[in-house]
Structures are given as structure tokens and as C-alpha cells.
Amino acid sequence: MRSVNPRNPRASVPVRSVLRLLIVCVAALGLLGGCYFSPSVPTRIQPGQNFPDPGILATTGGYYRYSTNAYGMNVPMSHATSPTGAWSWPVDAFPNPPSWVLGHIWGPDVVKIDNYYYLYYSAAIAWDGSAFGEHAIGVARSTSPAGPFTAVGPQPLYRDPQHRGVIDPEVVGGLAGERYLLWSVDWGPGGFGSSVNRSIQSQRLASPTSRTGSIGTLLTANRNTWENGVVEAPTMVSAGGNFYLFYSGGLFSQNYATGYAYCGGSPLNACLRYPNDDTPVVFTGWNGLTNPGGVDMVPFYYGVWLAIGHVQVGANREPYVSYVTWTGP
Incomplete structure (x- = not known):
């Protein structure tokens, strides 16, 4: 799991109404009576x-955040001592990707494992005779959370055998100290925009740079609800001995949102949406701000997670932070 820097979240959260908030109650599933996640009012940063x-990565030296490629950088990285800033101007934490990477480096996730920091990312594959432009998942390593990160091995960590695009990697710690890799299946062999049942999958990691065991499907997109056939950008937390999946869904519009599902005692389990397929939403667009998504969550304080995501403002996807509190038995 990511490093934790416990602080008092309520001391640093200004009340700014940028997204409509909904209380998320597991009790509606009939699984854990009286348990729920409650997000604070989000704050736009920068x-x-x-x-x-x-x-986002929390360390004893402050916070590091990493972005999909922007400003001519492969993985923009910035640092701050507080989640709300002031954040440094980004630098490229991954200036020299491996030769299999064509570009389009998306959805980075950084975790500390033993004495190294590992960067998990998705990238378009260069032409290799079988497919062109599909995304695969890679891994890189550094002794510093600021990078630079160096690719581990000449090939992707995971490439879908059906040549579907796989994006948005996320590493999650299990209850016994094991680790799992989560990702989104985003499109089919035809590339971006092709017809495919989008889903979120997971697999156990044998080491930071290798996988083992079968692949589990956590969630498959519903085309007839707010998800509109899209589920992506998974992040997962554990509370009360169970795992909860937060994910983005819907198209890029006022209906794009962040939802949530209950996954039981393992990151490999199929997950159940809260409370049904129609309204499993935590963050939604509001007051002209659209597309809240790309959420990542890390432990922040006892029973509190720091959530960071983006919201559409003009041509930019600006970052925001929120604090999500768990109330359970």
C-alpha cells in the first residue's frame, strides 16, 4: 500500500461548492448495516x-501527484507539503520510456514497495506486427518518488491477449500483505471507439514486476444506466475487512461521474454496485463543472481517505481533492 502521512483533514479543507455530493451507504445493499462513506465538499487545486x-502518493516528505501526459511530459509530477498545495510546477518523472511505448501515457499510479517506488502506467504500443495503438500496462522503478523512473524490462507488464486496450492501472494491498493489479478494459482490437464490453479487472502480483494466478472481473459496464457502457479509472480501499471499488463511468458530459461498489473480502471478487445500477454515484458534475473522474484514494487519517481527481474546466481537466470518511461497526 502507499505510504501514509496522518494529519487532521478538517483543518485544511475550505468549504467550496464545486461538486454535488451524495452519501454512500452500504446498508442499502443489506450487507453491512450502518456503514457508509461520506465525502467532504471538494476543493479545486491549482x-x-x-x-x-x-x-497521489503520501510520504513522510509530503505529497506527490502524477498525471496523464500533458505539457509535453510523459508523466507530469508535482510535490506539496499539503494536499491543497501549494503544489510545485510539474516536471517529467518518466522522461525515457521503453521502446515498446508509442506514446499516450495515461493514468499513472505510484506505490512504494520495500526500498523502491514503482510507477505503473498505461501506454499505446508501437507497431509490432500484430496491433497498433492499443494500450498495455508497463512498470518502471526509482529510488525517489520524484523519479526519474526507469522501465523494468523491455516488454509491458500486461498486454491483453485479445488486443483490447487496458488502461488506468492501480495497485492494491490485500488483507494478508499480498498485492493486486487493477486495470480497465477500455476498447477492442479496433482501437479507440470500437465496440467492446468495457470492464474493470484484477490479478495478483507475484512481485512488483510480475503477475500470477487468474484474472478476476470486478465490474462490467452497464449500457442502460448512468455508466453508458463505460467503467474505468479504478481505485480501491479496504474498510471493516472488505474492499470497495471507486470508479469513473459515463461519457464526457454532465453525466460522467464517480461511482462505487462493494467487493467483499478480496480484490479479485466480482463487485456489487451501490445501491443499484441507477444511482451508485459519489461525485457528479454540477454548476457547469463536468466530467469528475480519475479518482485516486490513499489513507489519510483514522477512517479517512484522501481522494484526488479531476474535473473539466474549459479545455483543462483540473485537479481537486476531497476527504472521504468511513463510518462502520
Whole structure:
């Protein structure tokens, strides 16, 4: 799991109404009576900056956040001592990707494992005779959370055998100390825009740079609800001995949102949406701000997670932060 820097979240959260909030109650599933997640009012950070699909890492030296490629950088990285800033101007944490990477480096996630920091990312594959432009998942390593990260091995960590695009990697710690890799299946062999049942999958990691065991499907997109056939950008937290999946869904519009599902005792389990297929939403567009998504969550304080995501403001996807509190038995 990511490093944790416990602080008092209520001391640093200004009340700014940028997204409509909904209380998320597991009790509606009939699974854990009286348990729920409650998000604080989000705060936009660095207005005017383009920082899509942010991943966040908490360390004893402050916070590091990483973005989908922007400003001519492969993985923009910035640092701050507080989640709300002031954040440094981004630098490229991954200046030299491996030769299999064509470009379009998306959805980075950084975790500390033993003495190294590992960067998990998705990228378009260069032509290799079988497919062109599909995304695969890679891994890189550094001794510093600021990078630079160096690719581990000449090939992707995971490439879908059916040549579907796989994006938005996320590493999750299990209850016994094991680790799992989550990702989104985003499109089919035809590339971006092709017809495919989009889903979120997971697999156990044998080491930070290798996988083992079968692949589990956590969630498959519903084309007849707010998801509109899209589920992506997974992040997962554990509370009360169970796992909860937060994910983005819907098209890029006022209906794009962040939803949530209950996954039981393992990151490999199929997950159940809260409370049904119609309204499993945590963050939604509001007051002209659209496309809240790309959420990443890390432990922040006892029973509190720091959530960072992006919201559409003009041509930019600006970062925001919120604090999500768990109330359970």
C-alpha cells in the first residue's frame, strides 16, 4: 500500500461548492448495516492547470501527484507539503520510456514497495506486427518518488491477449500483505471507439514486476444506466475487512461521474454496485463543472481517505481533492 502521512483533514479543507455530493451507504445493499462513506465538499487545486487522471502518493516528505501526459511530459509530477498545495510546477518523472511505448501515457499510479517506488502506467504500443495503438500496462522503478523512473524490462507488464486496450492501472494491498493489479478494459482490437464490453479487472502480483494466478472481473459496464457502457479509472480501499471499488463511468458530459461498489473480502471478487445500477454515484458534475473522474484514494487519517481527481474546466481537466470518511461497526 502507499505510504501514509496522518494529519487532521478538517483543518485544511475550505468549504467550496464545486461538486454535488451524495452519501454512500452500504446498508442499502443489506450487507453491512450502518456503514457508509461520506465525502467532504471538494476543493479545486491549482485552477487553470491541466492535470488529468491524477494519482497521489503520501510520504513522510509530503505529497506527490502524477498525471496523464500533458505539457509535453510523459508523466507530469508535482510535490506539496499539503494536499491543497501549494503544489510545485510539474516536471517529467518518466522522461525515457521503453521502446515498446508509442506514446499516450495515461493514468499513472505510484506505490512504494520495500526500498523502491514503482510507477505503473498505461501506454499505446508501437507497431509490432500484430496491433497498433492499443494500450498495455508497463512498470518502471526509482529510488525517489520524484523519479526519474526507469522501465523494468523491455516488454509491458500486461498486454491483453485479445488486443483490447487496458488502461488506468492501480495497485492494491490485500488483507494478508499480498498485492493486486487493477486495470480497465477500455476498447477492442479496433482501437479507440470500437465496440467492446468495457470492464474493470484484477490479478495478483507475484512481485512488483510480475503477475500470477487468474484474472478476476470486478465490474462490467452497464449500457442502460448512468455508466453508458463505460467503467474505468479504478481505485480501491479496504474498510471493516472488505474492499470497495471507486470508479469513473459515463461519457464526457454532465453525466460522467464517480461511482462505487462493494467487493467483499478480496480484490479479485466480482463487485456489487451501490445501491443499484441507477444511482451508485459519489461525485457528479454540477454548476457547469463536468466530467469528475480519475479518482485516486490513499489513507489519510483514522477512517479517512484522501481522494484526488479531476474535473473539466474549459479545455483543462483540473485537479481537486476531497476527504472521504468511513463510518462502520
